[in-house]
Amino acid sequence: MADPAGLVHLDQAAVPGTHALVIGVGKYPHLIGGQEQAVFTDGMRQLSSPPVSARAFAEWMIQDYNLPGKQLASLSLLLSEAVPQPFTNPKTEQSYDVAIAEINPILTAVKEWKARGDSSPDNRLIFYFCGHGISESDDMALLAADFDGDDDNPLNQALDLRQLMLGLEKCKASEQVFFIDACRSSSDTLLSKSGMYAGQVPFLPGVRPAGWPRRLWLPYFATLAGEMSHAIPNEVSLFTGALLRGLRGVGSDNPEDEVWWVSTSRLQEAIYHFMAQPTFAGKLAGVQVPTVRELPVFDMHQLTSLPIVPVYVGCREPIYNQTADFLCRRNGMICAERPAASADFDDPQAEWTVDLVFDRYDFEAAVAGHVWFKSMDVRPTYRRVRLEPLP
Numbered sequence: 001m002a003d004p005a006g007l008v009h010l011d012q013a014a015v016p017g018t019h020a021l022v023i024g025v026g027k028y029p030h031l032i033g034g035q036e037q038a039v040f041t042d043g044m045r046q047l048s049s050p051p052v053s054a055r056a057f058a059e060w061m062i063q064d065y066n067l068p069g070k071q072l073a074s075l076s077l078l079l080s081e082a083v084p085q086p087f088t089n090p091k092t093e094q095s096y097d098v099a100i101a102e103i104n105p106i107l108t109a110v111k112e113w114k115a116r117g118d119s120s121p122d123n124r125l126i127f128y129f130c131g132h133g134i135s136e137s138d139d140m141a142l143l144a145a146d147f148d149g150d151d152d153n154p155l156n157q158a159l160d161l162r163q164l165m166l167g168l169e170k171c172k173a174s175e176q177v178f179f180i181d182a183c184r185s186s187s188d189t190l191l192s193k194s195g196m197y198a199g200q201v202p203f204l205p206g207v208r209p210a211g212w213p214r215r216l217w218l219p220y221f222a223t224l225a226g227e228m229s230h231a232i233p234n235e236v237s238l239f240t241g242a243l244l245r246g247l248r249g250v251g252s253d254n255p256e257d258e259v260w261w262v263s264t265s266r267l268q269e270a271i272y273h274f275m276a277q278p279t280f281a282g283k284l285a286g287v288q289v290p291t292v293r294e295l296p297v298f299d300m301h302q303l304t305s306l307p308i309v310p311v312y313v314g315c316r317e318p319i320y321n322q323t324a325d326f327l328c329r330r331n332g333m334i335c336a337e338r339p340a341a342s343a344d345f346d347d348p349q350a351e352w353t354v355d356l357v358f359d360r361y362d363f364e365a366a367v368a369g370h371v372w373f374k375s376m377d378v379r380p381t382y383r384r385v386r387l388e389p390l391p
Helices: 049-063 103-117 161-170 188-194 238-250 264-276 278-284 318-322
Strands: 007-010 018-025 072-080 124-130 133-136 139-143 158-160 175-181 216-221 261-263 299-302 308-315 325-330 333-338 352-357 359-367 370-378 383-387
Touching: 007 049, 018 049, 018 103, 049 072, 049 124, 049 175, 049 238, 072 103, 103 124, 103 158, 103 161, 124 161, 139 161, 158 161, 161 175, 161 216, 175 238, 216 264, 238 261, 238 264, 238 278, 238 308, 261 264, 264 278, 264 299, 278 308, 308 318, 308 325, 308 359, 308 370, 325 352, 333 352, 352 359, 359 383, 370 383
Parallel strands: 018 072, 018 124, 124 175, 175 216, 308 383
Antiparallel strands: 007 072, 133 139, 139 158, 261 299, 308 352, 325 333, 325 359, 359 370
8 A cells, every 4th residue: 555645765864864755747537638537627638757757756866866964864756647556666675556646645745745854954855746737927836636627726636836835934954955847837717716826735834933044945947937848758858857867967066076066056057958959858959948946056966976978079060970980089998989870860960979977088080081189078067079170
C-alpha cells in the first residue's frame, strides 16, 4: 500500500537535511482523453511526460544529490500515470506503490513536507511539480489528477502555488527551492471564477518570526508567464532534461579550484542554454524561455566527480562541416571523433556535439587534405570550437 504522503525515501540521520516533494501528473481522468471527461476542460488533455520527468528527478535526488551538511533526508513522490508502476528507491532498492497525485494526498504530502522542514532552520526544502498549470499575473494553479473544472469551485482540485510559497515564510527551513515544470498560460474563465485563490491553500501566509534566519527562496519556472511548456511524448520534458543536465555538472563552477559546485545562478544559466540549443531541444529550441522570479545565489549541489561539458565543434564556415573529419585529443590521445560520413543527414552543416570531461583538448578538422587545429580548455557551462585555416 502506498504511503498517503508518498514517502519513498527517509534518512533520519540527515539533520539538518534536505526534504523534497516531487509531483508528476500525467493522467487526468476528467480532461480530454480521460475516462469521465468533464464538460469544461479548457482544451487540456492527457500528458505522458510528467510521470517520466518526476521519476527521473526523484531518482537523481536519491542517487546523486550531494550537499554536505544538508544531505537528502526525505523524499515524497506522488504520480498520476496511465499505467501505474511501483517506484524503486535507487539507494535502498526497496519498491514502493506510489501515491496518486490527487488533491487530498497532495495536501497531506505538502503539510508533512513542511513539518519535516520545520525540524531545523538549517533545513532545505525542494518542491518539484510537472503537469498542467494555469496562471494569471502572479497567480498560478497546479492541477491535481482529479481536477474537473467544477462550476461551483473550478480550482478545488488544484494547488495555489503563490499562496504555497507565501505560506512557507512561516516554515523554519531557511532555503526553499521550487521547480515548476508546467504551462503558465492563462485561463481567464477558471481563474475569474475562483476569486482570490488559484486553488487549495495548505497554510496561510504570515510573518517570519524574529530570530529565525532569513528565508532564501527561489522559484524556477519552465517558461515565461503567459506561455506554454513543451515535451516530447513519453520522454523527460525539455525543462526537466535541462535541469538534470545542469545539476549533473553543466551548471557548476570551481571557484576554489578543487571542489565543483552547482550554484543557483549557474543552474539557471545551464537550463537556459540547453533549452535554446538545437542539438538538445531540436525544433523546440528557443520555443520556451525558462525563468526565475527571485534569484538568491547559494550552492545547490556538490559534484563528486569532474563535470561533463557539452562542446560544439564546427568550421568557421558551416558549409565545410558536412565534409570535415573531426576529432579531439586529450593528452595527445584521440578521445572522440566524427567522420564526415557520420554528419547529420537532415542537417549536414550542423556542428558536431560531444560531451567531454573538464580538461584541455586539441580539436582538429580535416578538410580537403588540410588540417585545421585549435586547443581549448573545456569547462562549464559549454564550449563552442570554431576551426579555420591557420593564418
